[in-house]
Amino acid sequence: MSVSHQTACVVLNWxxxxxxxxxxxxxLEGDVKPKYIYVVDNHSMNxxxxxxxxxxxxxxxxxxxxxxxxxxxxxxxRNLGYAGGNNVAxxxxxxxxxxxxxxxxxxxxxxxxxxxxxxxxxxxTCSDVGFVGGRVKAELAGSEEYSGxxxxxxxxxxxxxxKSVASEHEYQGIDxxxxxxxxxxxxxxxxxxxxxxxxxxxxxEVDWQLEAKKxxxxxxxxxxxxxxxxxxxxxxxxYYYKNRAAILLARKCGGVGWALLSFFVHLVIVLVDKPSPxxxxxxxxxxxxxxxxxxxxxxxxx
Numbered sequence: 001m002s003v004s005h006q007t008a009c010v011v012l013n014w015x016x017x018x019x020x021x022x023x024x025x026x027x028l029e030g031d032v033k034p035k036y037i038y039v040v041d042n043h044s045m046n047x048x049x050x051x052x053x054x055x056x057x058x059x060x061x062x063x064x065x066x067x068x069x070x071x072x073x074x075x076x077x078r079n080l081g082y083a084g085g086n087n088v089a090x091x092x093x094x095x096x097x098x099x100x101x102x103x104x105x106x107x108x109x110x111x112x113x114x115x116x117x118x119x120x121x122x123x124x125t126c127s128d129v130g131f132v133g134g135r136v137k138a139e140l141a142g143s144e145e146y147s148g149x150x151x152x153x154x155x156x157x158x159x160x161x162x163k164s165v166a167s168e169h170e171y172q173g174i175d176x177x178x179x180x181x182x183x184x185x186x187x188x189x190x191x192x193x194x195x196x197x198x199x200x201x202x203x204x205e206v207d208w209q210l211e212a213k214k215x216x217x218x219x220x221x222x223x224x225x226x227x228x229x230x231x232x233x234x235x236x237x238x239y240y241y242k243n244r245a246a247i248l249l250a251r252k253c254g255g256v257g258w259a260l261l262s263f264f265v266h267l268v269i270v271l272v273d274k275p276s277p278x279x280x281x282x283x284x285x286x287x288x289x290x291x292x293x294x295x296x297x298x299x300x301x302x
Contacts, residue, residue, distance in 0.1 A: 003068040004120060007183075008036035008093035009103040012085045013052065015044045019108045019230065021055045026110040028060060028067050032117040034103055036096065038089035040074040042081075049073045079297065081200035082179065090194055094186055102189065106180040108230035118224035119183040130188030130217030131209055133177025134225025148181065149174035149221050152206050155254035157246035157262045157290075159206060165221050177219045179205035181227045188217050198295035203245035207252065239270065239279045240286035240301040247290020256291070263287045 009027060013020040020039070027033060041048045053073070056063050064071055074089055086104055093099050101123060103116065119132040133148040150161045152175040162173055182205060192212045195204040209219055243266050250262035270283040285300045294300075 002032045002117075003035050004032050004101070004116065005035040005098050006100040007034040007103055007116065007120065008038060008089075008096065008099045008101070009034040009105060010038045010040060010086050010089040010093070011105050011107050012040045012042055012082065012089075013044065013048055013107050014042040014079065014085075015046065015048070016107060017048050017051050017055070020048075020052055021059075023105060023107045023109055023111075024052070024056060025059065026112075027105070027116075028056075028063065028069070029113075030111060030116055031114040032120070033067055033069055034116065035068070036070050036072060036093060036099065038072045038074060038093060040076065040085050040089050042085040043076050043079045049075060081197065081297065082202070083195035083199060083204040084197040087194045087197060090184075090189065094189065100186050102184040102186060104179065104182045104184065105227075106229065109180050110228045111181070112226040112228075115181075115222075115225040115227060116183075118222040122220050122222045123183055123185060126220060128216060128218055129220040130185050130192070130212045131177050131219040132183040132222055132225075133181055133219065134222050134227055136178060136180065137226065137228045139228055139230050147174070147221050148225075148227070149177050149219060151175050152210065154210060155250055155258040155262075156265055157203070157248070157250035157253075157259075158265070165223070174219050174221060175213070176206045176209040177221065180229050181225070188212055191215060192217070199245045199248060200296050200298075201241040201245065203249045207249055210253070234275065234279065236276075236278050236282040237301040239275055239283040240289075240298070242286065243270065243283045244286035244290040244294065244298075247287050248293070248295065251290065251293060259291045263291050 123132050136148040137145045147162045147165050150159050152159045195208045247259050247262050251259035
């Protein structure tokens with residue numbers, strides 16, 4: 001059993017205790033474990049962290065002592081979204097002198113054996129790599145696998161997954177790694193800052209990596225890292241926040257004119273995707289609010 005004292009992991013929970021327990025279990029069963037594990041409950045209002053701890057204790061008695069990991073339980077006072085919830089823990093972790101790497105994992109992911117080890121190896125050998133991801137198996141797409149990275153067209157707010165990369169050093173085709181699994185260098189985060197919380201959900205990790213790229217950092221894929229991602233069925237709020245975030249990214253990178261063009265592009269994409277009528281309406285509202293610059297939590301997503 002090996003523990004990386006340089007690594008702090010953050011798992012963000014919101015009303016999905018079962019998935020969070022499975023995610024943490026996969027971390028504990030990895031070949032290399034992070035010394036610090038932050039479990040952030042994003043205001044589920046159901047004593048989730050107590051339940052998560054009890055479930056882990058049932059499966060792994062005295063799990064903190066036996067695995068050599070230190071758990072830090074964080075409860076937010078309101079739902080801060082993806083960036084805000086993760087940032088709370090990232091700020092705390094960066095204050096620990098020995099921590100050099102921050103590992104963000106979605107709670108609906110499960111990691112294979114040497115995933116953390118593979119990401120740490122790549123980050124340690126490439127001085128300009130600020131973000132490391134790994135291959136992702138999208139479970140609801142029949143375990144379809146892709147590289148865990150993608151291309152971004154910022155002024156349109158569009159992203160495209162890259163199917164595969166030939167080697168860990170073939171990074172020209174990778175603009176970003178997906179936010180469900182990211183290893184981040186503290187040295188990069190101290191220079192660039194953390195994620196923009198105005199997005200609330202989606203696009204914030206893309207925006208973060210675009211900002212880092214301006215300062216000479218890049219993203220890399222550790223091929224021996226494999227993560228299964230549940231990526232639940234799209235809800236109405238998904239269509240709202242996903243499309244609003246895309247337009248906000250276009251607005252930030254190109255201005256209102258590009259945001260308007262992005263508005264029409266994303267509406268066409270939604271119609272091709274054929275969600276429910278409610279999904280189409282929420283996508284329209286999200287696109288419109290993106291053009292208007294509406295940020296943070298929104299009742300329009302309900």
